[in-house]
Amino acid sequence: MVNVILSWSGDTSKQVAEALREWIPKVIQRVEPWLSTVSIRSGGVWFTELFDALKDARFMIGCMTPDNLSSPYIMFEAGAVVKGIGENVVCPYLYQVQPSQLCAPLTHFQARLATREDTLKLMKSLNESFKDQALQAQRLDEAFNTYWPELEQKLRVVKITGTPAPPPSAERMLEEILETVRALSRERSENVPILTSGSFDVRRSDIAASEWIGARRAPGGEVILTLKDPQTAHEKRVAQEAPTKMK
Numbered sequence: 001m002v003n004v005i006l007s008w009s010g011d012t013s014k015q016v017a018e019a020l021r022e023w024i025p026k027v028i029q030r031v032e033p034w035l036s037t038v039s040i041r042s043g044g045v046w047f048t049e050l051f052d053a054l055k056d057a058r059f060m061i062g063c064m065t066p067d068n069l070s071s072p073y074i075m076f077e078a079g080a081v082v083k084g085i086g087e088n089v090v091c092p093y094l095y096q097v098q099p100s101q102l103c104a105p106l107t108h109f110q111a112r113l114a115t116r117e118d119t120l121k122l123m124k125s126l127n128e129s130f131k132d133q134a135l136q137a138q139r140l141d142e143a144f145n146t147y148w149p150e151l152e153q154k155l156r157v158v159k160i161t162g163t164p165a166p167p168p169s170a171e172r173m174l175e176e177i178l179e180t181v182r183a184l185s186r187e188r189s190e191n192v193p194i195l196t197s198g199s200f201d202v203r204r205s206d207i208a209a210s211e212w213i214g215a216r217r218a219p220g221g222e223v224i225l226t227l228k229d230p231q232t233a234h235e236k237r238v239a240q241e242a243p244t245k246m247k
Contacts, residue, residue, distance in 0.1 A: 004126065005034045005057040005081065009071035011161040016063040016095045016114070019154040026150075027123055027143045028135060033061075054080040059129050061122070062092045062106065066160060070103050078106060089129060091122055095155065114155055120144055 004024065008017040014037065021033045034053045040046050060081040062074045078090045092102060092111040099111045112118040123144055127134045135143075 003031050003033070003057070003129075004059045004061060005053055005077070007060055007062045007074045007077045008035075008068075009073045010065060010068040012065040012095070012158060013063040013068050013071075013074075015158045016065065016093070016155065017061075019151060019158070020061065020063070020093070023147060023151040023154070024123075024126075026147045027140070028127055028130075030130065030133065031126065051080075057081050058088050059126055060088075060090045062090065063095065064092045064097050064102065064106070064111075065095045066097055069097065069101055075103075075105060078109070087129070089125065091125065093122065095158065096160065116148055116152070119148070119151070 006017040006020055008014045017035055018037070021035045021038065024031050024033050034057065036046070036050060039053065040049045054077060058081075060078060062078055064074070068074065081088050082090055090106075090109045092099075092106050092109055093114060094102075094111050095114045098113075099107075102111065112122045120141075123140065124137075127140050
């Protein structure tokens with residue numbers, strides 16, 4: 001079973017991923033990082049093996065560098081690992097990049113810098129994912145202190161290739177903030193009824209909170225919800241009985 005998948009895009013990111021692949025098992029011996037350039041068998045169907053690895057991975061480290069901040073490959077792999085459920089973890093690992101430079105959806109995950117302090121935090125999180133089989137804290141610290149200089153040296157000689165991505169505009173940052181707030185609003189209120197009667201129950205998980213305008217009773221007795229569409233307001237019929245209560 002794949003424990004950790006190292007996601008990369010671009011030559012700079014590849015160098016960071018290769019350094020981590022060699023280094024991580026020295027700190028946490030039971031980890032066998034999966035890296036596409038090494039782990040896909042000769043003659044293997046690459047996308048089949050990649051999908052199998054994504055399906056089995058419980059921890060993904062996305063190697064983010066100045067030239068791959070909007071990489072669709074890393075974003076796709078992050079989404080495939082998380083799957084919206086379970087305890088799977090996605091951690092953007094930032095090499096000469098700041099968290100404010102990330103693009104959604106990677107902004108939703110707790111990122112770590114390629115520094116001693118943050119790399120130790122990353123290793124602790126990875127170790128905790130093994131639960132009962134995790135290393136004792138003291139042993140992890142000792143292994144990290146022993147091998148950190150090796151990784152530090154490898155990261156120091158990474159050559160940055162490609163063109164750095166431009167910094168995010170104020171408009172894009174605002175859009176990402178609004179997207180996050182709306183997602184949290186829908187998630188927290190998805191189990192709160194907005195229309196309730198003796199025979200039906202409409203919840204915000206069925207209709208996005210940001211789209212719902214109101215409801216009215218048609219002459220035939222059915223309830224009609226009015227939704228907000230980006231181009232035109234349209235109506236959606238959801239029940240055959242008027243609500244007794246609205247929230």
